[in-house]
Amino acid sequence: MNEMIPVELVGFSHRSASSRARERLAALGVESVYARLRSVGFEEAVVLATCNRFEVYLGRPESSPGARRALSELEDMAGSELAEQAYLFSGPRAVRHLFEVAAGLDSLVVGETEIMGQVKGAYEAARALGMTGRTSNVLFQRALFVGKKVRNDTKISAGQTSVASVAVQLAHRIFGDLSQSSVLILGAGAMAELTATHLSSSKVMRLSIANRTWERAVELAGRFSARPLRWEDFPSALVEADIVVASTGSPEPIVTRAMVVELMRRRSGRSLFLIDIAMPRDVEESVHGLEHVYLYRLEDLEGIVADNLRNRGGEVERARALVHEKAAEFCAGDRREFAGQAAELRHSEAL
Amino acid sequence: MRLLRSIRFNIFLGLLIALAAAVGTLLPQVPEVPEKVSQFHQAHPQWSKLFDFFGLFNIYQSWWFMGMLGLMAFDIIVCKLWNKPPDVGMVALPPEINREEEIERQLSRKEAALKLKPYQALLRSDLPFDDAFGKAEGALKEAGYRLSPEFRGASGGAFVATKHGLQRWGSYIAHIALVVILAGSLVKGLFGFVEMVPVLEGGSRAMQNKPDWEVYVDKFTVRYYEGTRTPKIFSSVMRVQQGDRELGAKTIYVNDPLDIGGVRFYQASWGAGGMFRSVTLKIGAQKLSLPQKKRVKIKGTPFTVEADMMLPNFTIKDGQADTASLDLQNPAVRLSFTAGPHKTSPLWLFENNPELCFVEDENGMLDHAPKPPFQIVAIDPVLFSGIQVAYDPGYRIVLTGAILWLTGIVSLFYLHRRRLWVLVEPDDGQARITLGGWSSRGPKEYEREFQGLVKRLGSSLACSDFQISRNPLLEVS
């Protein structure tokens, strides 16, 4: 059976290895890893390196030195003992693992889609270096197909899983496409910046950043091609803002109900989305009761994220079953099917 | 006065008018169904007292309802039409001041104004100033804009380009139209009249609104759809006389009236009043023709029979014979038989239903009777033609109002008005063009067009670079 699926795998993931080990491996540089592998006789290998994972998939024509050899080369390159933190799979087990990875089942955030791009990128890089063969061609294309199918057929990828992306998604539900929307960021902080990143990639019309410290506002604004505002100016900037992200360290609310009442009068009824991710609150809670005002606090966004994760989690069993089924199908195919599959699965390219 | 001009008050007034109109459809109204009004009075005397106080049985002609309409018309004039939409803003240069100085001043004012427009663009052209100015005008004219020049001198020039400018007048015209329509109704109310003149066929009747006019119906015909009682066509051969002079004559049909100097005679309805020329009765083998209220002997019997009354749409009300309407849905004839001094109780027989028969006692109460051995073969009723006479001097006005409304509303909602303010200044042998844009529609519909327009201008003006920006502060609904 194993001759049918000549695949081996040596890998380190956030489950098995410490972050220091993973950092060491990441620091090696993918190209030098390929060079080393080639130099010791591997003709077919794909290296998948992400922030949470470092895996080497090896094709195994009889000539290849084998996964253990690859592991020792890596230890040598990294300059440390890594064996206890690695996992070695071969044959159907390796196939199943790759499919699970592509489906996002092995990721920190279940069902995340970034991994698909990473898998595809890894495969293409290997191909460019001439390190792929018939096995890896068929295997990786099939993996991408399975990844897509699992995400379509189950809810594994449904719902956003970060506070920032949930906020942006809600913004879309209020305003439609954001190209006519104006965003105002009050304060700073990781979450606020992440939200700003998402929003500016949604191509909002205008992004303004106000901060008690003028220099900080300028610096942030530079990073997001936004307009910096002086802190005193923010109340008047509120009139034109459709989406406000409040993330200051202020101990008292800086946006009061009275302010918003006046604001809404001047905005003649256009909706206002306030994202209050500050602790303690930057926006008075009673603001949510006003007409056309939507105030989402950090706990509301976190609640949505938790719900989404729970829904995703509920789908894990189903997804896993699907992956195993597909992996078994793949392995059960004979050589003819192998050749056939390589030709037929072009559409998995459409990622 | 502030109140009358406030939009909130007028929206409220409009809805109040709607409410009053709605009440008028729920309660019977005197001009339409006076008999139902009296029925209502009998059935609900206390409510009727209350409703009468407010004139709720004749709402549409009541002083307060018409007052509300009048107030609405007044408010429209005062709110909307008093201040005409501001004009384009032609810069009238005082002649005595040095023109160039004035132009320079206007240039900076213009630039400041342009920065406030929602869409802005700045282009740098390789062409010299005069060339650029002319080409800019030409390009916009080609794009379908209408140009209004503002000023032009050695230090710069400006003009405004508009497309579908009519749109700005749309609201204004539509509101004028409403006032015109209300005015037309007022004219009709004051000077017009509507009158129903029922004329028996072959007869005539004088009008009430014009007592010296006599309406003659020489012949009236009605034809039914096969096997039904639904009329398919009815018409009158009629004429109108003023003493000996014939004012007009025509065979009128529904939808086809006679018009005498604005007074129009419509074939509106028809019916039978109860008079008839004859009733044909079949008794045994005999067919007797009975003129109204004339005794006819039945051969071979000592009896004479008389047909004295006909109801066109027989129905029983409170146990007595009555007619539900004046059209011949269910014609019935009352017959009485006499033999010597003895007279039978009157019987009712039906043209459409030979099985049915009622007997009437001395109090007029009806009771079922067995099927008689005679039946009504035909009734030849004397019909009357319901001629509606209407004089509406306000109609032309209302029609004008309707057309104005159509123009106004279509311009307002269906035309997309765009405006471009263009400022061209010489800049070191080349030209700098500043554009300000405005659209009556939202950005989703205009933004791309604006960008396309700027690019077109850029290419026809040999522009080396251009910038486009948005000014969201001015986003209005």
Added chain:
Amino acid sequence: MNPEIVLIKGTFAFYSVAALLALCYLFSKQERLSLWMLRLMGIGLALHLASFGFRLHAFWQIPENRFFLPINSFFGALSYLALAVAAVFFVIEREYRLGILGAFVLPWTAIGVGAAVIFADPAIAGLVPALQSYWINIHPMVLMTAYAAFGNAFGVGLALLIQEHQIKSRKPSELCYRLPSIEDLDNLNYKIIVAAFPTLTVGILMGGVWAYNAWGRFWGWDAKETWSLITALIYAGYLHMRFVKGLRGRKAVYVSMVGFASVLFTFVGVNFLSELHGYLSNE
């Protein structure tokens, strides 16, 4: 069996299934549902038109009825109205690709045709003389097209209320992510009313011109005329509130819904009141 009746019953079946699919599509993610919803609607519409063609043919057998449209009965009018609602929905779907709104609009088409099939008398009658005018081909159609558009606007308004409630609750369900955004729905509601309001007023004015030609008076405050005017006043109120006072969102939808209630009364309720205009009174 009468081919017209067979076809219209088929229409009812297709519209009903399409409406059901639309409701399912609201809660499931299958694009296929939306596709089939549109397909079935298309077939239903074709059957509807075919049935209308048969009716037309039978109607024109009576010489007085040539060449007028057979909407002198409740059956004909309901049928045309359902057709108009479906047609307007298709136009909106084509333009904005909002198949999800089918759940709010298509049930009306099914109800319209259903009411015609179940309650109304399909008998073909000759036109009474007052209706034998070219105006019958224009005036009622214009008005009913406006009513159909208002019906669509009602559906959009309903979707807006749901979406607004979802987001305001701060616990949006999956439905929230499938419905269009609040602003988009609000704009669509407005756009439909902006298209329908002039149509309505033009239809009313046409009625006045026809009345003047038939009875000598442009406006008689009869129930149908009055209620169509009330409808126009309510929607005019909506437009003024939006333009001048910036009324949007939930409250604006409430106003437009009152307007739609008035449309329903104008079309259906009035028949129980008026002699002149009523479909039900002359039978």
